[in-house]
Amino acid sequence: MKRRLALVALLLAAVAVGAACNNSTAVGPSPGQGVEWFTDFSEARELAMAENKPMMINFYTSSCPACRKLDLFTFADENVSAFLNDNFVNVKSNAGTSLLHTMYDIQNAVPTTIFTTSDGTEMGRILGFYEAEVFREGAQLALQHWEDNFKNGGQLG
Numbered sequence: 001m002k003r004r005l006a007l008v009a010l011l012l013a014a015v016a017v018g019a020a021c022n023n024s025t026a027v028g029p030s031p032g033q034g035v036e037w038f039t040d041f042s043e044a045r046e047l048a049m050a051e052n053k054p055m056m057i058n059f060y061t062s063s064c065p066a067c068r069k070l071d072l073f074t075f076a077d078e079n080v081s082a083f084l085n086d087n088f089v090n091v092k093s094n095a096g097t098s099l100l101h102t103m104y105d106i107q108n109a110v111p112t113t114i115f116t117t118s119d120g121t122e123m124g125r126i127l128g129f130y131e132a133e134v135f136r137e138g139a140q141l142a143l144q145h146w147e148d149n150f151k152n153g154g155q156l157g
Contacts, residue, residue, distance in 0.1 A: 035075045036085050037092040041100050041120070048089040048118040054146040056088040056139065057114040059106045061096040066129040067111040077132035080139075087143050088115075115142035117150045 038044035041057075048055045058075075060067035074080055084090055095101040095110050104122060106112050113126040113135075123145055126138045 035081045035090050037090050039092055041091055041093070044089045044091045045118070045120050051089070052118060052151065053087065053089050054118060054123070054143065054150070055091060055116045055120065056084060056142075057091040057093055057100070057104070057116065059093050059095040059101055059104070059110050059112045059114070061094060061110050063096075064110050069129045070111050070113075070135075074130065074132045074135045077136075080132045080136045083136055084139060088139070115139070115146070117146065123150070 037058075038047075044055060047053075058070070060070070075084075091100075093100045095106050095112075103120075104112075104114050104125075109127055111128060115123045115125065117123060124142050126135065130138065
């Protein structure tokens with residue numbers, strides 16, 4: 001078990017080094033290997049609007065055990081990552097260093113995952129860690145809400 005955790009930590013470190021060496025604001029694993037993340041909210045919002053897709057923003061901190069569990073067990077799940085990559089523009093934001101958390105009133109509750117319209121208007125959120133299938137069901141509800149109310153130009157109000 002310790003050996004497996006060490007291997008996972010080594011792989012995550014390799015992904016982080018690779019992302020740091022890349023000039024793109026998209027980070028994380030290659031397609032098919034996990035969630036494709038953006039770290040630049042403006043760039044993600046532009047893409048979401050161009051592709052007429054909702055966004056998912058995951059707020060985390062580096063010292064949060066539940067955030068690491070969400071990355072290791074939920075976002076790494078093939079079914080979850082494929083669903084998120086196909087249906088959302090995904091943003092990863094460190095609530096300890098980014099100012100984006102103030103826009104969505106993220107206090108000290110991480111992980112917090114926000115689902116938004118293409119322009120960044122919040123539709124709902126998931127607080128905390130959830131197993132892959134439960135998280136996917138929540139994301140499916142957010143997608144359905146977006147399709148029913150916003151996909152064709154609807155507005156909150």
